[in-house]
Amino acid sequence: MTRHPRLRRRLAGCALSATLALALTACFGSSQGGAKDNPNADVTITFWHGWSAPSEVAAIQATIDAFEKANPNIHVKAVGNITDDKINQALRAGGSSAPDVVSSFTTDNVGEFCSSHAFVDLTPFMEKSGIDPTTTFPATQLSYTQYNHDQCALPLLSDAYGLYYNKDAFAAAGISGPPKTLSEFDADAVKLTRQSGDTYSQLGFMPDYHFYESTITHFAAQWSPTYFSPDGTSNVANDAGLKAAYEWQKNLVDKLGGYSRLEKYRTSFGDEFSNNNAFMTGQVAMIIDGEWRAGMINDSHSKVNYGVAPFPVPDAMAAQYGKGYITGTIVGIARTSSKQNAAWEFVKYLTANTDAVVNFANAINNVPSTTAALASPQVNQDPSFQTFIKVASDADSSTTPSSPNGGAYQLTLQDLGYAYESGKQGDLQSGLDGAAHQIDTDIAQSQ
Amino acid sequence: MTKAASRNPGLRSRRRRERLRNLAFLSPWLIGTGLFFLYPLATTAWLSFTRYDGFVSPTWDGLDNWRFVFRDYPFFWPALRNTLWFVLVLVTLRIVVGLSLGMLVINVKRGSSVLRTVFYAPFLAPPVAATLAFVFLLNPGTGPLNSLLGHLGLPQPGWFNDPAWSKPALTLLAVWGVGDLMVIFMASLLDVPRELYEAASLDGAGAVRRFRHVTLPHLRPILLFAVITGVIATMQYYTEPLVAGQVASGQIGGSGQQVQPGYPAGSTLTLPQLVYNLGFQRFDIGAACVIAMVLFLLSMAFAALLMRRGSGFLTVED
Numbered sequence: 001m002t003r004h005p006r007l008r009r010r011l012a013g014c015a016l017s018a019t020l021a022l023a024l025t026a027c028f029g030s031s032q033g034g035a036k037d038n039p040n041a042d043v044t045i046t047f048w049h050g051w052s053a054p055s056e057v058a059a060i061q062a063t064i065d066a067f068e069k070a071n072p073n074i075h076v077k078a079v080g081n082i083t084d085d086k087i088n089q090a091l092r093a094g095g096s097s098a099p100d101v102v103s104s105f106t107t108d109n110v111g112e113f114c115s116s117h118a119f120v121d122l123t124p125f126m127e128k129s130g131i132d133p134t135t136t137f138p139a140t141q142l143s144y145t146q147y148n149h150d151q152c153a154l155p156l157l158s159d160a161y162g163l164y165y166n167k168d169a170f171a172a173a174g175i176s177g178p179p180k181t182l183s184e185f186d187a188d189a190v191k192l193t194r195q196s197g198d199t200y201s202q203l204g205f206m207p208d209y210h211f212y213e214s215t216i217t218h219f220a221a222q223w224s225p226t227y228f229s230p231d232g233t234s235n236v237a238n239d240a241g242l243k244a245a246y247e248w249q250k251n252l253v254d255k256l257g258g259y260s261r262l263e264k265y266r267t268s269f270g271d272e273f274s275n276n277n278a279f280m281t282g283q284v285a286m287i288i289d290g291e292w293r294a295g296m297i298n299d300s301h302s303k304v305n306y307g308v309a310p311f312p313v314p315d316a317m318a319a320q321y322g323k324g325y326i327t328g329t330i331v332g333i334a335r336t337s338s339k340q341n342a343a344w345e346f347v348k349y350l351t352a353n354t355d356a357v358v359n360f361a362n363a364i365n366n367v368p369s370t371t372a373a374l375a376s377p378q379v380n381q382d383p384s385f386q387t388f389i390k391v392a393s394d395a396d397s398s399t400t401p402s403s404p405n406g407g408a409y410q411l412t413l414q415d416l417g418y419a420y421e422s423g424k425q426g427d428l429q430s431g432l433d434g435a436a437h438q439i440d441t442d443i444a445q446s447q
Numbered sequence: 448m449t450k451a452a453s454r455n456p457g458l459r460s461r462r463r464r465e466r467l468r469n470l471a472f473l474s475p476w477l478i479g480t481g482l483f484f485l486y487p488l489a490t491t492a493w494l495s496f497t498r499y500d501g502f503v504s505p506t507w508d509g510l511d512n513w514r515f516v517f518r519d520y521p522f523f524w525p526a527l528r529n530t531l532w533f534v535l536v537l538v539t540l541r542i543v544v545g546l547s548l549g550m551l552v553i554n555v556k557r558g559s560s561v562l563r564t565v566f567y568a569p570f571l572a573p574p575v576a577a578t579l580a581f582v583f584l585l586n587p588g589t590g591p592l593n594s595l596l597g598h599l600g601l602p603q604p605g606w607f608n609d610p611a612w613s614k615p616a617l618t619l620l621a622v623w624g625v626g627d628l629m630v631i632f633m634a635s636l637l638d639v640p641r642e643l644y645e646a647a648s649l650d651g652a653g654a655v656r657r658f659r660h661v662t663l664p665h666l667r668p669i670l671l672f673a674v675i676t677g678v679i680a681t682m683q684y685y686t687e688p689l690v691a692g693q694v695a696s697g698q699i700g701g702s703g704q705q706v707q708p709g710y711p712a713g714s715t716l717t718l719p720q721l722v723y724n725l726g727f728q729r730f731d732i733g734a735a736c737v738i739a740m741v742l743f744l745l746s747m748a749f750a751a752l753l754m755r756r757g758s759g760f761l762t763v764e765d
Binding site: 085088089091092112116117118199210211212263264265266267268269271272405406408411414415418419422424438441445446 | 500501502511515519521586587588589605608695696697698706707710712727728729730731734
């Protein structure tokens, strides 16, 4: 068979173009997801999550089993121990192994997932299923799962922060109960601190920003700061509450012995998520931490005799005692998924089915993330756990808002915290001005 | 084309065949270099002028990324300063210690093989494990080294937790694993003709002059090799400062929260960490490519300067 050379060249050109187009599509991913799949078809969806501890993996698998029983045509292939770095890379790479449903332990990257459209907007799915998000989910949980009115994720259990205190250390120091205001807290922290040479035998509280959950955003929630102006620019230089939070922390650092001394003591602490956690070993008498710590203390058989309470509030805001910082795990549907309707059925079950939410929350000691589940009598009624339920339900509790470049602005604020607590940055207002400029520059660079 | 070739079609055809044959012999290198060096290099250079987050196709952005990195990104200059510090101090110390150990091992009368094994073994330790061990040993609060220093009444540095001591601590770790250079220097030292030392001794040269006028000239190509490979490796210094910084800070960020590299106070921040942080955590691939290009250009400049001043890899005899 003979072919005209020009035809051959054209065919070769077409083949090359097709190959390049395919390659480029593979590289850059599909530009539109669409939900045209049949939700009643027999399909297998891939679910990526971050849980890795055997008890947690068993709990999520039990939830999946219950879903599959209720939806026999949808099978879920779960892949655990996934971090946000892997999620980000996989969503960009696409391909047949990419996940359909993705959950992340942090809310930091929701803005990035939404603004880049890596996750699809779930609003049309909720409308189709008759779910009113404003009545189904608490306002704070709903806010940290959306960016610029794009509800690209939903809350999959929450985390509420509070104060853990060592009851024995309190009794030994003659303190009758947990502090409610920050001035009481500071006094207790000093009273609970025992010096030993150039270090401590017991520290009342470790305020240094490198310590476990002692971050500026966790502290600042007690002042309910506004991180961004309505136009999306940084408001950190103008927010009096945020400035007060930095100043309170720095004052406490100085009261407890100074930055160098505290940092040296901090290096003797074990890993936050091990049995050598400084609160569990008795090295620190009070910590700010999430509801999961109680489960970890109980599982570790630690001898620490602990109590929990809401984290104290500034004296001028004493009426708001009971609030705290809220965050949580989020779940969304990958834009590249070709089974988005089936994926939605699973996401709907995980996030909005009261029984599923309550059972999973009880199994892994997390706070439920729907209004109905928070009020459910089936939720763990242990008084310690109920403290966190109340913090999560408190109207004054707050979170860190989504940003198009993820948690970058929180890192900038942490960096300012490191510089301020160590004395490297003396002028706080100048530091906040610089941080605001940096946050705006980083956001502009990301868009 | 010569006149003879233009008049003789056979000669022309033979030369063409020769050229093709030469090209065929060269083709594996050409393909490899093109695919694995020139193409990635050209792509990196191009991406540095684009806005690209991995989701949508790159779009031309002019010099914005370069402006951002050099003017607005607060971590670039500290990371560059740290990287240059490591290039100057760490590479120099590794060469001095590697050469000293090589000379010690070939000159000892007894126990040479034991010393060789002892000095070489640390080089085999995986970088992450070695770094973890050093962070533990040098822990300011509970580490055995500071306990020993305390018992002796000496100052106890903060090591990986103190911005003033973190780079020296990393240098100590790098010098501990100097076994690779020691072996290379040993081989080169054994290659120096013994009669030159004998002649120099007869001429009245002492140990220092023998080292300066006999040993060093023979080692020049090896020294140049050690410096250039050391500079390139240090430009890519990533694992040890990252692991040391994260472990010493106590913040691993495993659950997804981003962690600012470079603890303490940015003192262990190196340019490769910024490439990963910008490119694969923030997905600002254009800005990451700017830093990658800076690293490439710096490596090329160092290599060119050293090759020019050191007359390449030629020995005194060449």
